[in-house]
Amino acid sequence: QKEVEQNSGPLSVPEGAIASLNCTYSDRVSQSFFWYRQYSGKSPELIMSIYSNGDKEDGRFTAQLNKASQYVSLLIRDSQPSDSATYLCAVCPGGDDKIIFGKGTRLHILP
Amino acid sequence: EAGVVQSPRYKIIEKKQPVAFWCNPISGHNTLYWYLQNLGQGPELLIRYENEEAVDDSQLPKDRFSAERLKGVDSTLKIQPAELGDSAVYLCASSLGRQGGSGELFFGEGSRLTVL
Numbered sequence: 001q002k003e004v005e006q007n008s009g010p011l012s013v014p015e016g017a018i019a020s021l022n023c024t025y026s027d028r029v030s031q032s033f034f035w036y037r038q039y040s041g042k043s044p045e046l047i048m049s050i051y052s053n054g055d056k057e058d059g060r061f062t063a064q065l066n067k068a069s070q071y072v073s074l075l076i077r078d079s080q081p082s083d084s085a086t087y088l089c090a091v092c093p094g095g096d097d098k099i100i101f102g103k104g105t106r107l108h109i110l111p
Numbered sequence: 112e113a114g115v116v117q118s119p120r121y122k123i124i125e126k127k128q129p130v131a132f133w134c135n136p137i138s139g140h141n142t143l144y145w146y147l148q149n150l151g152q153g154p155e156l157l158i159r160y161e162n163e164e165a166v167d168d169s170q171l172p173k174d175r176f177s178a179e180r181l182k183g184v185d186s187t188l189k190i191q192p193a194e195l196g197d198s199a200v201y202l203c204a205s206s207l208g209r210q211g212g213s214g215e216l217f218f219g220e221g222s223r224l225t226v227l
Contacts, residue, residue: 006153034216036216042220043202043218043219043220044154044216044218046215046216046217049215088154090216097142097161097206097208098159098167099144099156099216100156101153101155102153103151103152103153104152104153
């Protein structure tokens, strides 16, 4: 079983709408969760981190964590064409600094 | 402040040839990662260093891959001999590690390897 699962997409969302990206993980003791954005041909860059259950908001981005369901999501409000990228979910299983990535979800914002 | 620096950006070699990639992490970052990323896939960990110690190399194909981080700063990843399946982007990342509390990774621009 894959440790971090994401739908590969592509996910197409109209400009101005809310994009919802989802991720599940297998290790119950995971403690830290991250969303990275990767533009085509570029390296991943961190956009959100979340460590406790609930929501964390940063500008147009909201990360949601549900440890009981082993589920983490990223919402992007007022989607812009510049949000078109691959979004990677990453999990730190805990105990050390190992970071495991999902395959990523390709997001396409339709102008 | 300078980010993570990798070289070369691109490398084309024939199979069975050796290749080496170099990484200079952000100053003060004790933890250094080498990831491999294939097209359409997420980064896959090859090796992780805490200072000069390789603390996780379980995914490193040790028959052909080797890595070192002398003096706990720069790191080199080597492949010898290269195979066609090694064509990928090799990403270096660094972080403050647990001492920094965040576990956030900062990536270099990557080294794209093509094996012919």
